[in-house]
Amino acid sequence: MRPAALRARLRGVGRPKASDVSAGLVTGLFSIPEGMAYAAIGGFNPVSGIYAGVVPTLLGSLFSRTVLMVTTLTSALALTSQSVVKEAGLDALDGGNIATLAVLAGVVMLLLGVLRLGVVMSFVSNAVMTGFSTGIALQIVTGSLKDATGYQPAGHNKLRQLGDWIVHIGDWQPAAVLTALAAVAVWALVRLVPRLKPVAVLVALLVVSMAVGFLGTQVELAGDIAPIPGALPAFTAPDPSAVGALLPGAFAVALVGLAQAASIGPSVPNPDGTRSSVNGDFVAQGLGNIGGGLFGALPTGGSMSRTGVAVSAGARTRWTGVFAALWLALLVLTLGSLAERIPMPVIGGLIIVIGCELVVGRLPDIALVLRTSPLSATAMTATFLATTQLPLQQAIVIGAVLSLLLYCGQAARRSRLHRLEQDGEGRWLISDAPARIEPGTVTVLLYDGVSLFAETPRIDEQWPDTTGARGAAVVLGLRGVPDVPSSAVLKLLRRYARDLRAHGGRLYLAGVEPRLRAVLHRTGLTAELGEDAVLPPTSDIFGSQQEATARAARWVEEASRGEQHG
Numbered sequence: 001m002r003p004a005a006l007r008a009r010l011r012g013v014g015r016p017k018a019s020d021v022s023a024g025l026v027t028g029l030f031s032i033p034e035g036m037a038y039a040a041i042g043g044f045n046p047v048s049g050i051y052a053g054v055v056p057t058l059l060g061s062l063f064s065r066t067v068l069m070v071t072t073l074t075s076a077l078a079l080t081s082q083s084v085v086k087e088a089g090l091d092a093l094d095g096g097n098i099a100t101l102a103v104l105a106g107v108v109m110l111l112l113g114v115l116r117l118g119v120v121m122s123f124v125s126n127a128v129m130t131g132f133s134t135g136i137a138l139q140i141v142t143g144s145l146k147d148a149t150g151y152q153p154a155g156h157n158k159l160r161q162l163g164d165w166i167v168h169i170g171d172w173q174p175a176a177v178l179t180a181l182a183a184v185a186v187w188a189l190v191r192l193v194p195r196l197k198p199v200a201v202l203v204a205l206l207v208v209s210m211a212v213g214f215l216g217t218q219v220e221l222a223g224d225i226a227p228i229p230g231a232l233p234a235f236t237a238p239d240p241s242a243v244g245a246l247l248p249g250a251f252a253v254a255l256v257g258l259a260q261a262a263s264i265g266p267s268v269p270n271p272d273g274t275r276s277s278v279n280g281d282f283v284a285q286g287l288g289n290i291g292g293g294l295f296g297a298l299p300t301g302g303s304m305s306r307t308g309v310a311v312s313a314g315a316r317t318r319w320t321g322v323f324a325a326l327w328l329a330l331l332v333l334t335l336g337s338l339a340e341r342i343p344m345p346v347i348g349g350l351i352i353v354i355g356c357e358l359v360v361g362r363l364p365d366i367a368l369v370l371r372t373s374p375l376s377a378t379a380m381t382a383t384f385l386a387t388t389q390l391p392l393q394q395a396i397v398i399g400a401v402l403s404l405l406l407y408c409g410q411a412a413r414r415s416r417l418h419r420l421e422q423d424g425e426g427r428w429l430i431s432d433a434p435a436r437i438e439p440g441t442v443t444v445l446l447y448d449g450v451s452l453f454a455e456t457p458r459i460d461e462q463w464p465d466t467t468g469a470r471g472a473a474v475v476l477g478l479r480g481v482p483d484v485p486s487s488a489v490l491k492l493l494r495r496y497a498r499d500l501r502a503h504g505g506r507l508y509l510a511g512v513e514p515r516l517r518a519v520l521h522r523t524g525l526t527a528e529l530g531e532d533a534v535l536p537p538t539s540d541i542f543g544s545q546q547e548a549t550a551r552a553a554r555w556v557e558e559a560s561r562g563e564q565h566g
Contacts, residue, residue, distance in 0.1 A: 014272075016319030019199075024323025026202040026313035027070060027306060028053065031328050032339045033222035033347045034306070035073050037147065039298060042078035043092045046226035048298045049073050051233040053328045056292035056300040061321025063287055065280030066265045067272070068315050070306040070324065071288045073298050075143045076136070080256045081299050083391065084249030088242070095296065096239030097246070102299045103238050104250035106289025109258060113282030124262070125406050127372070128399045130365045131380040133263035133304070135387025135395070137362065138162075140305045140355035147348025150176035150220070157389035176219050180349030183208045187350060201313045205346055212343045222347075223340025230336040232329055233296035257285060257301025259396045264302045267361060271316055308354040379406050415449030417462040420477065420545070428542060433462050437469035437505060440560055442552045444545065446477040456488045463496055470504035471559040473552035477545050479511025479537050494525055506530075506555055510548035511537040 031053030039049025052073035060071025081101060082092065090097045112118065124132075139158055145165045146152040150173030153165035187204035191197045212219060222228070258281075265276040285301055292300055310320045331339050369380045379402045386395040417433040421444065430446070437443055443464065449455045464474075476493075497507040512520065512534050520526045526534050532551060535544045 014317055014319070016323070017316040019314035019316050020319040021323055022199050022202055023310050023313035023315040023320045024325075025327045026199070026205065027310045027315075027320065027324035028327030028331060029202070029205055029339070029342065030306065030309050030347065030350075031057070031072060031324065032228065032331065033225070033342050033344055034351070036222060036225045036228075037344070037347075038073050038075050038078040040225050041075060041143075042082035042298075044078065044082070044098065044298055045093055045095075047229060048095075048098060048296055049078070050228065050328070050332060051295060052292060052297040052300050053306075054233060054292070054297070054325050054332075055295045056288035056297050057321050057328075058288075058325035059291045060284045060288035060300070060302075061318045061325070063280070063284035064302075064318065064321075065275075065277035065284070066261070066268065066302070067270045067274070067276075067318040068268050068307060068311055068320065069261060069264045069281065069302045070310050070321050071261075071285055072300050072303045072306050074257075074260060074301060074303045074305070075139065076256055076260060077253065077299050077301055080253050080391070084246065084253060088245035088249060090242055090245060094239070095236045097242050098298060099236040099293045099296075100238040100240075100242045101246045101250060101253065102289050102293025102297060104243065104247055105253040105257065105299045106286045106291075106293060108250055108254035108286070109282050109289060110286025112254070112258070113279045113284075113286055116279050118278030118282050124399060125376070125379065125403045126266075126365065127369045127376040127380040127406065128383045128403045129263055129266065130362060130369055131383030132259065132387050132395070132399050133267060134359060134362050134366065135384045136260060136263060136304050137355050137358040138388055140308075140358065141352050144348040144351040144355070147220070147344040148176065148180040148352055149173060149348070150345070159385075159388050173219075175217050176345040176348075179208065179212055179217060179219050179343055179345035180352075182211070183346040183349040184353055187353065197314075199314060201309060201350055204350060205342070208346045209342050212346070213341055217343075220344040221340060222342040222344065223337075224344075228332060228336035228340050230333060232333060235294060236296050238293065253299045255396055257289075257299065258282060259399075260304060261285060261302025264304055264307055266365075267304070267358065268307055268311060304358060305351055305354060308358055309350075312354060312357070375406060375409060379403070413458075415455035415458050417459060418446040418448055420444040420446050428545075434464045436465040436467070437472045437474060437500075439468050439504075440471045440556060442473050442475065442549060442556055444475045444477065444549055447481060449481070456486075456492045459492060466496075466500045466503045466505060468503070469500055471556060472500075472505045473508060473556050474500060474505065475508045475510055475545065475548045475552050477510050478513075478516070479541070479544065481511075481513070481516065490519070490523055490525060494523075494528065497525070497529055504559075506533065506552070508533045508535070508548045508552050510535045510544045512544075513537060 032050055035049030035053050036046035039046045056071050084101065085092045085097060142158045142161050151168055151171045153161040155161040155164050183204045186207050187200050190200040190203045261281050262278055270276060288300055370377050382402055383399045386398045419431045419433050420428045422428055433445055500507050507529060517534060520534060535548045538544050
């Protein structure tokens with residue numbers, strides 16, 4: 001990021017609201033047990049999960065264009081990182097390896113943002129993103145079942161784990177279940193008071209934690225995962241020797257983190273009405289990973305669960321994430337021993353509620369997709385199932401492929417040829433393309449499509465028959481067609497032009513953009529048609545079309561005279 005852009009971003013952070021301070025405290029408190037649990041699930045040092053909520057969260061919140069997004073460790077990133085380190089044959093407890101992976105993932109994210117490749121995410125359809133974000137929300141819920149009930153569900157995917165958890169209700173630990181229910185009950189009661197609604201999560205966390213300590217209830221505590229050191233993260237140098245082994249996996253980690261973050265923007269819009277930016281979020285997460293990797297943090301990305309905690313706690317600006325990082329650093333530095341006493345069932349119960357809220361928030365989108373088309377509904381369902389049953393990096397690839405297929409299918413179905421005719425007042429009227437080209441006539445067609453290769457079979461079926469087109473001309477309007485069409489579309493145009501010429505007719509192209517004209521010239525199509533038959537667009541939307549029609553009419557007249565003289 002350029003220095004000028006950096007200064008502009010820092011000036012644009014705005015002023016914090018009072019609720020941001022308390023929301024930051026809640027988010028920071030959650031970062032201790034949740035971060036430790038996610039790191040432990042991945043086989044890493046649990047302390048690195050705590051540190052993932054300090055520097056990455058601070059930098060991510062300062063630079064993110066989705067202002068309420070909290071950048072930190074997620075369960076998906078922990079599991080993906082575990083897979084990458086394992087496949088590389090490296091030690092997951094070696095700080096240098098973790099620093100290398102986090103920095104590499106950060107560099108990939110940063111480059112994608114700087115090169116403005118976030119546009120790739122715009123090709124992920126709403127149906128696929130809805131299925132993906134709903135699956136992530138279910139992962140959040142299932143990832144907290146053990147904390148909330150004391151029973152670790154079995155199964156190789158989230159749906160099986162959910163089913164196993166329900167079937168083994170008799171194995172739930174009563175103390176853990178009652179503690180989780182108490183936290184949810186306190187949260188629900190506090191939310192009944194409008195003025196206390198923003199701090200409901202914080203109140204539930206503190207009240208139930210103190211009650212558990214006072215009553216001596218035997219449940220798992222945050223300190224049971226690992227002791228919390230009373231120190232800030234120290235500088236950790238990456239291991240250069242691990243770069244080659246971890247670089248391919250760093251792309252997978254970056255892809256998972258970015259895909260998770262991309263689902264947050266649509267779910268958590270900016271309170272100030274500004275638009276989020278996928279490229280800006282890529283840059284923010286890249287900076288967060290580079291900075292965090294140098295200070296003991298695991299790879300991080302936009303966290304749906306931690307963002308949900310922040311929003312439920314009353315987050316109003318990006319300062320919530322900044323305060324979350326500062327509160328967490330202060331808590332670790334001064335009150336680490338007390339933070340160890342946070343009951344895991346409290347965290348589990350509240351996370352399940354937040355995950356359910358995220359699912360409920362997606363219900364309107366789910367209903368919209370189901371009502372749109374069977375194809376969209378199928379893509380959403382397939383992505384949801386992939387997200388809950390496969391590693392996230394595989395689910396993302398499946399979602400991207402489904403989005404591409406959905407786009408190609410929709411583009412191919414809408415592509416068509418129209419006939420344009422002028423009425424007595426000079427207005428152009430649109431109708432279906434004719435079945436055949438009559439001899440000695442000028443037929444004006446409009447190509448309505450995006451010049452995608454998948455359109456060619458449908459367009460090929462709609463070309464008017466040229467068998468009797470002697471002395472006839474066809475004007476094809478291409479205004480609005482992408483500058484660089486697919487080679488399949490170019491072959492389609494060449495084939496029809498030759499077919500028309502073989503039967504004594506001629507093809508004119510109107511509204512050809514400069515880059516498209518250059519492509520036609522390089523591929524020899526302009527030479528086949530003739531320079532006078534390829535017309536550029538004009539400021540008048542129908543100007544090029546009218547000029548092409550006039551030229552075609554003159555050619556038809558000359559062809560007719562030539563036949564008479566012959």
